[in-house]
Amino acid sequence: MDRKNVGTTFNDVAEFVRGWARVPAKKQITPDTQFERDLGITGDDGDDLLEATQKHFKVNFTDGRTAFAPSSNSAQTSTCSTRRDSHGALAVRT
Numbered sequence: 001m002d003r004k005n006v007g008t009t010f011n012d013v014a015e016f017v018r019g020w021a022r023v024p025a026k027k028q029i030t031p032d033t034q035f036e037r038d039l040g041i042t043g044d045d046g047d048d049l050l051e052a053t054q055k056h057f058k059v060n061f062t063d064g065r066t067a068f069a070p071s072s073n074s075a076q077t078s079t080c081s082t083r084r085d086s087h088g089a090l091a092v093r094t
Contacts (some may be wrong), residue, residue: 008057020052021045 014029021041023029035041041049054060 013053013057016053016056017049020049 010031014033017023017039018025018029021039023039027039029039033039035046035049050061
C-alpha cells in the first residue's frame, strides 16, 4: 500500500490495536469499541498503546478536543474527534 496517497482509515487503526493488544480476529472492533470495557486495556497498558499508536501513525495527541494532530515529520494530516460517553470512557471518531 502506498501510504503517500492513502489516508489512515478506521480499519488501519483497528488492525493496529488488534495486533498490539493481541485481540483475537473473532472479536469485532468498531468505532464504538472501548479499550477498557470491550478490550480489557487499562492503566499503563492503555498509556503504552496510545504511545505506540502515536509513533506508528506519526501523530501527536492533543488536549482531547482533537485526538490526532499531524506530526511535524508527517506530510499527511490525520484528524479525528473524541467524546466521552455517560461513563466517562473516551471514544475516538475518525
